[in-house]
Amino acid sequence: MTHLIETARLYLRQLFLTDAHDMFEMDSNPKVHRFLGNKPVTSIEQSRSIIENILQQHQDYGVGRLAMILKSTDEFIGWSGLKYEREVRKELNYYDLGYRLKEEFWGKGYATESAIASLKYGFTSLKLKEINACAQSDHMVSNKILKKIGMIQDGTFIFDGNLCNWYKVFNQAL
Template identity: 45%
Template sequence: MNLILETERLILRPLELSDVDGFFIMNNNPNVNFYLRNPIKSKIEAKLYIQKIINEYQKNSIARFAVILKETDKLIGFSGLKFRNTLENNHINFYDLGYRFSEEHWHKGFASESSLAWLDYGFNTMKLSTIHACALSDNLGSNKVLKKIGFEFTNQYVANNSIHNWYKIDNKN
């Protein structure tokens, strides 16, 4: 996959197996994986997760991308659109926006900055009509980001015995 997006401070590029060390370091933090359904607990799991994402690039032409901080050229998280062909909140075959960042890069606007780049790409290049997102209801940070960048809360639903907030944003073009 050759797609690379840039923002003022970030480079968004496909994840590679060579990202496994940085990816594992990010995920090997209980605060980062606190809200995850399936936390990554080893380098082997990190490598398998990255390979799963690489397979999604090949199958769907889109998936989560590495977020590289231009200033340091280091992986600080991942962000991107994902095609979901499994049932979630009574939806199937939709695109959702997701992100995850190393804790030392929280509260610096990187989630919003990368997400806005993905919304632009999704609406203006992919010509999507709607993009969805979800966050655990008690994940205040993620819920705040989604509202800040224009997502509309639509409902709550239960998945894996946890309450999730469901969001959508429509293409205004």
């Protein structure tokens, strides 16, 4: 299956090592990493390693981030989707919703569109009971998106010295 998820404007598909240049373009931008610990990548090898890690997550857990492809141009614009997370909140094992876009695609609704589709995929195809997300408390755009798609803020926590908001949403079909 080439595309796991399709929306009105996007395809979400598995990442490939051939996406490394696009990943590097996105993740080497300091503005993209402002709310991600301010640690942009500095080499294409780092981007390849990130993709290999994501592919391993797919093998280990049956889920991982997906390439976000713009239908109209077939262009890689970022990634989105679910991930089985065990690092950010070490006391929990959970399915995390996330998204990241190249700067030129910010503010066009792609993160929201892909996040809604990812939630639907998680609840209908993967039969998950709960999906979580987090965002630095001062990342106004990401917090707005998570609330807009129906996630409920359920407290805060500190990660890498930053105050983060914790979100959750339950499968309403259960």
